Amino acid sequence: MSSERKSSEEYVVIRHRPGYRLRRTAILLVFSVVAAVIGYTTGMAQGGFRFSSVEASKEVLEEEVAKLREEYTEARQRVINLDRGRAIDQQALKQARTTIVELETRIASLKSDLTFYKNIMAPSETSKGLQVDSFTLDRDRQPDAYDFKLVLTQVGNNKSYISGVVAVNVIGLRDEEKEVIALRDLSEDIDDLGVKFRFRYFQDVEGLLVLPEGFEPLEIQVVAQAEGRKSSQAERTFEWDDLTEN
Template identity: 40%
Template sequence: MAVVKGSQQDRLVIRHYEPGQRVRRFFYFWLTLIVIGAGGYFAGTYQSMETINTLTQQRDSFEGQLLQAERGIEEMTQRVKVLEKGGEVDRQATEGIRQTVRELKAQVSSLEEEVSFYKGIMAPSSGDKGLRVSKMDITTADGSHIDYSIVLTQVADNSSYISGLAAVNVIGQRQGEQVILPLRELDPEITELGIKFRFRYFQEVKGRLSLPDDFQPQKIQVVLQATGSKAQRVERTEEWPQPQGEA
């Protein structure tokens, strides 16, 4: 073949031609991709399973701890209830005993007062003889009424009856002035100036009175006037009891 000097020459390359090579390369390429994908998939799945197993174990452990805690709380709650119930029973029993003791003390005090009262009548001290005002009690019945009780006695010389009149007065202040109110102005059951009495050992005069709104009681006065062979005059004055809570 003639070659012209100075002209461009093309190189001829000779290669071995295999018709199935391209197909095999394409097949291997996709096979590699599939293997890598499958490997990644199984590796991820394995790792996920491991993670799930770990989390499941932790969950089971936490559930066990929670169950134990709930049981502990229930046990503690039951113990608290038992202790509270026991404490309430103890408090009720203690309060019941205290109330019983208070009632017994009140009964003993009342009995001692009665014994002293009767001893004073039957066996008085030296010089304590004749008509006496032994006791005056004033108690508030409600907001506007007051109960009173006055005990008259005949000490030592009680072989016969004694009779006469008892005058009861309430002394206090009204509009800055001292006022004496007789019982008949305070107790609707009393209509006479004096209350008649007749007894051998003792007699109780009692009732319910109402005080005027503008009247401030300060004292209660009892005047006894016996008649007949045992005629004598006895007077006793006591401070008006102040309501509870006042000095």
């Protein structure tokens, strides 16, 4: 039985070649390295093409950016120039308007002066001799204080002087009762009840008046009395509200 088993077994004879496995491993390693080098070289070639494209695109973008920056600078300069021009135009327009207002004010003042002198030199038949021409009030910085100006004129015959006194009274209410206060008691610029005047054409009486506490002014009464050869009297009453409405 054992002899049959032995006869049926076959044996394979393999030739022993020392170093064969080592050489095969080395050859595979070399092929792997060569393949890697070829792949790297190909990739570099392709990568070099893409790099060149990126460089070209970068240059184009840089040119575009530079162009846009230049256009932006030019546009900004135009805006600055327009702003400066507009500011100059606005300033010039403002100055022109100011000049126009000043000229209109001056013209109105000259017309008023012209009318004033015309009335003095060429009066109507009903307005000759001593006249109370005007009384004006302007608010002062002090509370209840006003700068006043009274203008007296001699209309018609101006060859000689006219002289006399003028009295100014402020009529109003205090504690709901009528009260008359002389200008002398309201202004330190007036010393007497009657202010003396002497002139040929006109004379101004100016100063500062301060209203007492609790006094409500209603009217200003002016009475001018000429003395001597041209003796005459002129009276005029001015509403307080009309004088202070501006």
